[in-house]
Amino acid sequence: MTVAQPGTADAEWLARMHKQLLADDSIQFDLPALVQPEPPAWLKPLLEALAKLGPYMIYLFWGAVIIGVAIIAFLLVLEAKGVAWRLPWRRARKEAETQEEWRPDAGAAQILLSEADALAARGEYDEAVHLLLRRSVADIATRLPDFLRPSLTARDIAAASSIPTRPRTAFSEIARIVEAALFARRPVGAEGWQQARGAYERFAFRDAWA
Template sequence: MAGASAGKPGFPDPDAAAEAHRRLLTDSSIQFDLPHKEIERHPPPEWLLAAIRAIKHAAEWVGPAWPWILGGLALLLVAVLILTFFPSARDWLRETFGRGRPAEETEQWVPEVAVARQLLEEADALATQGRYDEAAHLLLFRSIEDIERWRGDIVRPSLTSRDIASAEALPDEARGVFSGIVAAVERSLFAGRPLSQSDWQDARGDYASFALGRA
């Protein structure tokens, strides 16, 4: 029993532990505390103080009118969003106020006679080969180009042919003719129904009557 007890490690000597701790604390090569550093504070710049004072004075001057001002800003934001996402609203606004454009000027879109005849000759050349879809497409695309030359603000990349056909800026007769051509092309492209000779003759006749009726 005595031999077994002698072989076990004993508790450290308290005096030795205290001495080791003292030496550790007095060792200048070991840093226990971080040095205190004063945070340097800078006053706000004068321009910022001036801006704050100006805002404060404006708020005091406006006083109870703030709700009306905020309501006006909200209405302005709603109007901007409507004009951004609804092209028809822009068309209505443009037609209503006109940008100083005489009212009769907006009613004058008709293809030039020479241009219309050249277009019909090219389209007829396709139709004589039985390519009625391509002939109608040609009428549509050339008409869009013609409208864009007349009023570039009507034709925008984001608009479809149907959007252009419904534009309030187009005269009623032109809108009817253009809408008919658009409908024929949409049947061909999206409904998978190739145009017949009769379909082509209807679209051609409407365009020719409109473009050449005064010639």
């Protein structure tokens, strides 16, 4: 079977159109070679580091998976033991709530301070501070009945981590003043009394805790 050949006129017309097309400067036939853009200088160290880590990425991936599984298992163990794990900001809020629970009854604290003020007004500063210390120990005993033992000193109580920060700090200040009066034979005086009174207020009253 013979394939029909295009006519001479058609071939000449196509050749002429092709020549005109090539002669048209508005059409670009020779495209420039693609030039890979250079990354900025600040990015080069990162790209080089990633290129070096490339062969080890699979190990990094599985390492992250193992660490994640270990953390989840650790949290499950804590939960099974009844230990509540909290984020740092939630721990801070919980500690604030715990300290709130440690405040003695405001009415009872006010009565105590009135009695201590009466002693201080008569110049019996040592007795007034001792009264605050005894009441503070009683407050701690109420909240931690298994903690206090006869062998514990005021310094031992002040160093106990089981007591929240604010009550422990207030108690430490009162205990320090009492110890100075007992062992260093340093009279409490009006200044020492005011310090001890302020410490107990920080422990007892809401406004002082703001």
